[in-house]
Amino acid sequence: MSASPAEQRLEPGTDAGGEPASATVPKVSARGLEKRFGSGPREVHAMGPVDLDIHEGEFVCIVGPSGCGKSTFVKVAAGLIPPTAGTLTLSFRDDTDARIATVFQDYGIFPWKTVRGNVQFALRARGVSRAEARERSEHWLRKLGLAQFGDAYPHTLSGGMRQRVAIARALVVDPELLLMDEPFAALDAQLREILQDELLSLHQDRGRTVVFVTHSLEEAILLGDRVIVMSNRPGTIRDDQVVPFPRPRDPSLRESPELPRLRAKLWAHLRRDVNAQMEQAEGER
Ligand code: ADP
Ligand code: MG
DSSP, X not given: OOSOTTOOOOSOOSXXXXXXXHHHSOSEEEEEXXXXXXXXXXXXXXXXXXXXXXOTTOEEEEEOSTTSSHHHHHHHHTTSSOOSEEEEEEOOSXXXXXTEEEEOTTOOOOTTSOHHHHHHHHHHTTTOOHHHHHHHHHHHHHHTTOGGGXXXXXXXXXXXXXXXXXXXXXXXXXXXXXXXXXXXXXXXXXXXXXXXXXXXXXXXXXXXXXXXXXXOHHHHHHHOSEEEEEOSSSBOEEEEEEOOOOSSOOGGGGGOTHHHHHHHHHHHHHHHHHHHHHHHHHHHO
């Protein structure tokens, strides 16, 4: 990986509560984080500067106008592309390879491997024994309704099913940090709800840290402890709202009258940027 995600910030936490440092050191800490693609007149300032702390066990959702740099942030956080400026510090409890798993919009699964092979590979690549990899994979294939498709190749599956393979492959690792970029966008509404509930219980049971990009404000509110609203490109943080719903979250929350109220609050921050983007597109036509 290019940007080393293993860098540890060793300063003690700033909270003066006698808490162990590990409880206060953020899992993800971005300072002045920026990404530009290309150079000279062709340069695209895609994102930042972004300052953001995400703590252990937090579920943070990111929303923002399309093209504002959300995927870029996730790719930099995953260490897939290096930042142009600023720092990104990730801290992990474990020194194993099960630290980060990612799910992207375009699946990123191997077309030459079967469904089962794709899910097992995630573990085998991290040094898990063949027997254990098989057992853990079968568990997640069942959970995601893929048990009957273990021997199928991705090209024979629908987009929604391929996306489920990508999700299974990330979850099977049980990563300390789960980075998900619009993972449910390609799924139909029912499956989307099932996987939202699944992800909620996974987060609640395992206390994992999740960064989740979505274009759905409802989804962000339903899942997140915080919702980050990004501005138009270059995306910076426009708003950072704490979602006041307690955990464990119940699926009935979808019917809560609080949901549209919070949605309206977030939309108020987002609307200006979305409108500006539409006006700009109009002007370019
Ligand atoms: P979002 O995920 O919020 O829709 P992206 O992070 O994908 O936005 O993209 C942000 C901006 O950076 C867009 O203008 C996009 O065209 C540009 N961009 C993304 N990746 C690259 C790349 N590899 N090279 C050049 N420009 C890029
Ligand atoms: Mg994107």
